[in-house]
Amino acid sequence: MTNEGWFAGLDPGDQAAGAAAIRSGRADQPADWPALAVEAGFADDASEYYDRLHAAAITAAEEAARERSRAPDQQLVHAVRSMDDCSRLANELAERVTEWAGSYFADTGAGLDSVRDLAARDPDDAVEARIISVARRVDDLLTERDELRVYLENETPTVAPNLAALAGPVLAARLIALAGSLETLAKKPSGTVQVLGAEDALFAHLEGRASAPKHGVIFTHPAVRETAPEQRGSAARALAGKLSIAARIDHYSGDYRPELESDLDDRIERIRGRSTE
Amino acid sequence: MSLPEGVEYRDFGDGTRLATKGEPVGAEAVSDGWRAWDPRRSKVAAMLDRELKLGLSSGDTVLYLGAAAGTTVSHIADVVGPTYAVEFAARPMRELVRVATDRSNLFPLLKDAREPETYAHVVEADIDVLVQDVATRGQATVAHRNREFLRDGGRLVLAIKARSEDVTADPDTVFDQVIADLESTYEILETASLDPQHADHLAVIATPR
Numbered sequence: 272m273t274n275e276g277w278f279a280g281l282d283p284g285d286q287a288a289g290a291a292a293i294r295s296g297r298a299d300q301p302a303d304w305p306a307l308a309v310e311a312g313f314a315d316d317a318s319e320y321y322d323r324l325h326a327a328a329i330t331a332a333e334e335a336a337r338e339r340s341r342a343p344d345q346q347l348v349h350a351v352r353s354m355d356d357c358s359r360l361a362n363e364l365a366e367r368v369t370e371w372a373g374s375y376f377a378d379t380g381a382g383l384d385s386v387r388d389l390a391a392r393d394p395d396d397a398v399e400a401r402i403i404s405v406a407r408r409v410d411d412l413l414t415e416r417d418e419l420r421v422y423l424e425n426e427t428p429t430v431a432p433n434l435a436a437l438a439g440p441v442l443a444a445r446l447i448a449l450a451g452s453l454e455t456l457a458k459k460p461s462g463t464v465q466v467l468g469a470e471d472a473l474f475a476h477l478e479g480r481a482s483a484p485k486h487g488v489i490f491t492h493p494a495v496r497e498t499a500p501e502q503r504g505s506a507a508r509a510l511a512g513k514l515s516i517a518a519r520i521d522h523y524s525g526d527y528r529p530e531l532e533s534d535l536d537d538r539i540e541r542i543r544g545r546s547t548e
Numbered sequence: 549m550s551l552p553e554g555v556e557y558r559d560f561g562d563g564t565r566l567a568t569k570g571e572p573v574g575a576e577a578v579s580d581g582w583r584a585w586d587p588r589r590s591k592v593a594a595m596l597d598r599e600l601k602l603g604l605s606s607g608d609t610v611l612y613l614g615a616a617a618g619t620t621v622s623h624i625a626d627v628v629g630p631t632y633a634v635e636f637a638a639r640p641m642r643e644l645v646r647v648a649t650d651r652s653n654l655f656p657l658l659k660d661a662r663e664p665e666t667y668a669h670v671v672e673a674d675i676d677v678l679v680q681d682v683a684t685r686g687q688a689t690v691a692h693r694n695r696e697f698l699r700d701g702g703r704l705v706l707a708i709k710a711r712s713e714d715v716t717a718d719p720d721t722v723f724d725q726v727i728a729d730l731e732s733t734y735e736i737l738e739t740a741s742l743d744p745q746h747a748d749h750l751a752v753i754a755t756p757r
Contacts, residue, residue: 302672328655333645
């Protein structure tokens with residue numbers, strides 16, 4: 272590796288090249304860069320050097336941050352969180368509007384279906400107009416939640432094909448969201464993947480207040496949920512192991528390996544078989 | 549008092565508070581061009597409030613690892629000279645860029661503090677003060693690796709977060725281990741607990757051996 276400053280060989284006026292050099296350059300050791308830059312003719316004095324560094328560093332930081340936040344896995348993270356928010360908000364608002372409707376209409380039920388019925392009515396007075404309007408917001412939130420689910424079902428397999436195949440697109444997106452990104456998920460040990468989403472239970476355990484959680488959000492996977500409770504810990508551990516491998520392949524190579532699914536099915540079948548012995 | 553030049557206790561109408569002069573950042577209290585520097589939010593402010601000698605003087609060069617959204621580093625940049633702010637997360641970087649845009653001596657870098665070779669081509673040698681506030685395991689290792697930037701007699705200002713090393717261990721045990729590890733390349737000058745404003749954090753002031 273050479274030991275040159277970010278400004279080496281650059282035209283002082285070319286801010287874009289300066290930003291690129293800050294982003295991708297490296298050096299073994301720091302040096303007195305301001306003095307070296309002046310010596311090399313990149314700037315007339317230290318003050319001019321710092322002005323050029325400032326402009327290039329701001330551009331580099333902006334570009335690098337934008338690039339990272341526009342990455343495809345980050346769109347899955349936002350989509351799955353939005354889907355959960357829509358769901359939570361719809362339920363909260365449905366509770367409110369059901370209470371209101373129950374006090375005013377003679378014939379209303381409970382639950383999200385009754386709110387959708389309510390949204391389809393025509394109001395007869397000003398109060399009904401408000402109740403029905405709120406019910407329509409609930410209906411809109413449920414529609415958006417469903418559309419976000421469809422988006423995830425389409426997009427997750429293109430971003431993380433193996434993880435989506437193994438976990439299902441929504442759970443795959445949820446695991447990426449809990450880890451923060453596909454890269455951080457790929458770098459987590461499978462024991463951590465096993466309890467992602469069960470942080471409260473995990474910390475209670477670490478403080479000695481509870482037993483170790485067997486599973487976090489992967490509980491929603493059939494390999495865990497449909498396994499007998501006494502075998503669930505083993506099933507969760509096996510599933511988490513395969514999910515970690517899938518995330519690593521997705522992050523580091525990206526090609527689809529169908530054999531991962533059959534491997535998992537075999538493991539789960541063997542685990543379930545143990546209970547009948 | 550051992551406050552650096554440019555840092556003062558000022559009256560904000562609700563009692564005196566630590567403050568620096570400069571462009572306001574976010575919704576902080578401002579009075580007469582002075583910005584309140586809140587020890588409950590900033591570990592460095594909490595250190596100054598405990599009268600630790602951080603070695604910050606006007607004109608100093610500073611390398612700040614773990615700058616986050618830049619609240620603390622903005623106060624520091626307003627009292628010293630060239631200030632390099634390293635932050636690894638993209639989200640707070642947008643805010644840090646805004647803070648740096650107003651300050652010609654503050655240079656934001658989206659880099660990993662565990663890999664100094666990725667910013668040694670930008671950050672100059674013989675830095676006066678290295679501030680480290682990174683929530684990662686291996687905080688002593690980060691300090692070792694970044695020691696190459698510090699001048700002889702310079703200061704390491706470190707906030708050790710016990711929970712980042714080991715959430716299960718007793719914080720005092722973690723602090724002892726990190727300090728023992730630091731002592732291979734640094735001489736420890738002062739330590740102080742940052743409780744209660746920053747639970748399970750220990751401030752360490754050190755100088756390169």
